[in-house]
Amino acid sequence: MPDAPTSDARTIAPPPAPTAHPAAPASPRRRDALVASGLVHRFGQVVALGGVSLTIPAGQSVAVMGPSGSGKSTLLHCLSGILTPDAGEVTLGGGRVSTLRDADRSRLRRERFGFVFQDGQLIGELPARENVALPLLLAGMGRAAALAHADSWLERLGVGGDMRLRRPGELSGGQAQRVAIARALVHDPAVIFADEPTGALDQATGHEVMQILTTTASMAGATLVVVTHDPHVARWCSRLVEIRDALVHSDTLATSTPLPTTGTALPRQEDAR
Numbered sequence: 001m002p003d004a005p006t007s008d009a010r011t012i013a014p015p016p017a018p019t020a021h022p023a024a025p026a027s028p029r030r031r032d033a034l035v036a037s038g039l040v041h042r043f044g045q046v047v048a049l050g051g052v053s054l055t056i057p058a059g060q061s062v063a064v065m066g067p068s069g070s071g072k073s074t075l076l077h078c079l080s081g082i083l084t085p086d087a088g089e090v091t092l093g094g095g096r097v098s099t100l101r102d103a104d105r106s107r108l109r110r111e112r113f114g115f116v117f118q119d120g121q122l123i124g125e126l127p128a129r130e131n132v133a134l135p136l137l138l139a140g141m142g143r144a145a146a147l148a149h150a151d152s153w154l155e156r157l158g159v160g161g162d163m164r165l166r167r168p169g170e171l172s173g174g175q176a177q178r179v180a181i182a183r184a185l186v187h188d189p190a191v192i193f194a195d196e197p198t199g200a201l202d203q204a205t206g207h208e209v210m211q212i213l214t215t216t217a218s219m220a221g222a223t224l225v226v227v228t229h230d231p232h233v234a235r236w237c238s239r240l241v242e243i244r245d246a247l248v249h250s251d252t253l254a255t256s257t258p259l260p261t262t263g264t265a266l267p268r269q270e271d272a273r
């Protein structure tokens with residue numbers, strides 16, 4: 001694995017102070033490991049995940065790589081409760097994710113997970129600050145407090161001032177991804193899932209976005225799971241999981257310490273640190 005890029009964390013201010021609100025609870029929940037045990041998922045005859053087990057300690061950044069069609073997005077979707085696996089289980093801090101009822105799973109996704117997609121998936125009709133405030137509003141925070149919290153995140157990620165009031169279509173790709181990162185972090189999630197977060201950006205902007213994503217996630221104590229085709233993106237993360245043919249093919253820490261991976265075997269948590 002190549003050397004991790006130099007992170008200029010000093011240029012990014014610490015996260016805004018958490019508010020005394022369920023949408024931004026204090027830190028203990030962040031100690032939750034995300035664990036996948038024997039995940040199997042099929043689309044008809046296609047086996048997209050053939051028995052994948054992973055333990056991701058709280059606060060770790062993991063890049064998921066592999067050839068097209070190997071099962072990366074399916075893994076991300078199962079880990080984040082978007083898809084229900086046909087077999088196996090996902091837990092966060094010991095609490096079940098994959099087998100929750102739909103309503104509870106949606107709530108868990110809203111409150112404990114943040115998402116960054118290739119195209120941002122911001123709401124086109126809403127200004128940046130309202131896009132960012134949305135997770136807080138959905139969690140019941142008052143409008144003024146939610147917008148103030150959103151503003152402080154946007155400011156911190158370099159899209160403050162006038163840009164807060166622009167709609168996504170009036171922002172550059174890099175600016176829109178900064179807004180998407182602010183939206184993913186604003187409610188203080190335990191885990192951020194990013195699917196090709198730099199896929200629509202040029203290399204320099206992608207580098208900048210990864211720097212912001214990894215630095216802010218780390219400062220906030222959030223676990224980060226990034227699906228990417230790009231080794232330059234992957235090297236921002238402290239662990240690389242390679243998926244091939246619906247299974248974990250390799251699992252490596254940035255220190256180049258190989259982790260035991262044998263099909264469905266579940267690595268012990270201390271192995272993955």
Ligand SMILES: Nc1ncnc2c1ncn2[C@@H]1O[C@H](COP(=O)(O)OP(=O)(O)OP(=O)(O)O)[C@@H](O)[C@H]1O
Nearest residue numbers: 043046047048066067068069070071072073074075
């Ligand atoms: N909704 C779906 N319906 C049917 N088959 C699907 C569906 N989604 C994924 N698949 C199939 O499941 C397998 C794994 O797909 P997945 O999207 O997880 O791979 P990936 O590694 O993320 O690919 P890529 O890098 O191209 O995005 C592939 O064979 C794919 O064609």
